Amino acid sequence: MTASVPSITVRGSAGHDGTMLFDGLEMHIGAGQWTCLLGPSGVGKSTLLRLLAGLDTHVDFNGTLETSDGIPLAGRVSYMAQSDLLLPWATICDNVGLGSRLRGEKPNLEKLTKVIADVGLGDHAEKRPGQLSGGQRQRAALARTLMEDTPVVLLDEPFSSLDARTSFDMQELVARHLGRRTILLVTHDPGEAVRLCHRIYILKQGRVDQVESLAPPFPRDFADPEVFARQSALMARIREDTG
Amino acid sequence: MSGARYIIAALVAVAAIWEFAVIVTGVPRYILPSVGDVMVAFVNNWSLIGEHLIVTLTEVVLGIVIGTCLGCVTAIQLETSRAARLFLRPILIFSQAIPVFALAPLLTLWLGYGMISKVVMAILIIYFPVTSSFYDGLVNTPKSYLDLATTMGTTKWRQLFLIKVPAAAPSLFSGIRLAAVYAPIGATIGEWVGSSQGLGYLMLLASGRVKIDLMFASLLTLGVMSMGLYAIISVTLGRLSRFNG
Incomplete structure (x- = not known):
């Protein structure tokens, strides 16, 4: 990859027909890092990812989408979805x-x-x-x-339809091959987030919170006790927040 | 039992019921000839029937090819242009509201007793199913494929020919299969209304001369021709679409 790798900052709110999907969002996607957007189904994770990809979302987005190099994202983004497409x-x-x-x-x-x-x-x-x-x-x-x-890669639950073993192998493979690109991973799996990501955000009930993540190197070993501990803490946080 | 054996068994059963009905009812031969009479008429007139079969088959094949091409072009126009959708759709629907039977005398008057009026009849009868099925396939291309293409920075026409058209191929193929069944109907209607060649003409001629066995032989030949055409098209399209999901 020869193009410059930007960081991305998203700020704003989005909703449709008076229903707010998220409000007061401020999310920073680090240059050459993996950032994870975690949350249960239906909270708007994929909508946010589609906004970054420049795709139709059927929501009104009020906010800004800035890149560190000032160049628009169009043409610099590739997209991997849950379905292989x-x-x-x-x-x-x-x-x-x-x-x-x-x-x-x-x-x-x-x-x-x-x-x-x-x-x-x-x-x-x-x-x-x-x-x-x-x-x-x-x-x-x-x-x-x-x-x-492309310098930016958007991953929309790309491992969720795979069995546990294949999913694990794919995570290793993707982490190895995508290298130091700017990556946003949308997932509902806390384990995946902890093992792969430099930065973790939780999207729920219309707000986005950043939670503490592990230190590099990534991907972390699945048998690492720290990964287990952080995964459990993250799971407890999601359960507590969603009632 | 294989598919071919089922077909043979069904044909034998129909022939047996037919023969049985003729014997039991004692219906005269000029109303309903026996299976044997029809077979004899076919053998005695195979050259005549073959000559007219070639004419009808040519009309039908030309109708399917030209009608399918026109249907594809129209579907693409409808998909790519809002103006075309607004302008062409009412005309298409109106054209389907008029029975093709009603148009046959007009077409014969305008285009003559030759092959052209029959080809046009076949085109008219298949144009709508081909257009409609292909258009449905084009507009129902999975959105996820189009999203992927959008992120890859494509143009409208490349997206059409590399994504939408292949994705719509199974729907188009359904339309062409329908065309294979409908086109012989169109051509035969045209031949009934006014012609000097073709199986439809031969059936009318035989009926007028009370050669009902020849009429049945022509009718059965038309049926076999239509089934054969459908089978060939169906198998060919099946091979082409086996990778389409």
Whole structure:
């Protein structure tokens, strides 16, 4: 990755038809760090992520979205969702190189081959998504994100549909490959947040609070007692706050 | 039992019921010929039937190809242009409110007794199902695919041809399968109203000469042709769409 890696600050409120989704939000997403937005389903985590991605949200956002380098986020963001979003009619190779084709550019074949091999799908490049397992499909989605090579990556619960073992492996893989990009991870799993993120925010009942996170390096070992302790504390905090 | 065996068993059962009904009711041959009579008529007239079959088949295939192309272009227009939606949709719906039967004499008057009026009849009858099914597929492209494309910085037309059209292919294929069934109806109506060739014309000619066995042989040939066409199109489209989710 050659482009500069910005930090992002979001301030403001959002709502729809008089119902406030969040108010007085102030969230800082550190440059080259993992920031986690944690909270139960339906509180507006994905809406916030969609605002950053420049996608439709069906809410009115009143606020500012600033980057440390002053350059707008458009064109510098890639997106990985809970669903792998692989096009079922295209091969893994075509799916990974989709961004280039959508922009009318010729895919860099050397990079394409390397990225697919890096996520362990070298033998599956010519297969269709339907021929792969859930974990392999998420690896392909990661390869597509790596191929985009953007400085900002938005992750919308990308591990939540995987089984525990595959989810853990994917977390390691994503953390290793996305390197020092600016990352916002939306999740409802406190364990994931503690292991992966430099900064953790909890979104609930319309407000966002920052909670204490562990010190680097990330990802932290899952057997680390500190991870267990922080995960339990975080879980207790979420339960207490949501009643 | 395999699919082909079920089809053969069903055909044998229908033929047996038909033959049984003819024997039991003693209905005259000029009202309802026996299966054997129809088979004999087919063998004796296979060259004549084949000649007219080629005409009808050509009309139907041309109708399906041209109608499908027009339907695709219209669906894309409807999807990409609000003005086209506002302008074309009422016309499309109005065109479906008029029975194709009612248009057949007009088309024959305007386009003559030749093949063109029958091809146009076939086009008219399949145009709406193809347009409608493809348009539905285009507008129902999963939003998540479009979101992904948006974050990748695409253009409207690349998004259309790389995401929406492939995503809508299964819906389009359903429309084409319907077209394969409807197009022979359109062509045959056209032949009934005014023609000098085709299976529809042969059926009318045989009926007028009280050659009911030949009429049935033509009718059965038309049915087999339609089923064969549907099977070929269905298998081809099935192979094309097996990766579409």
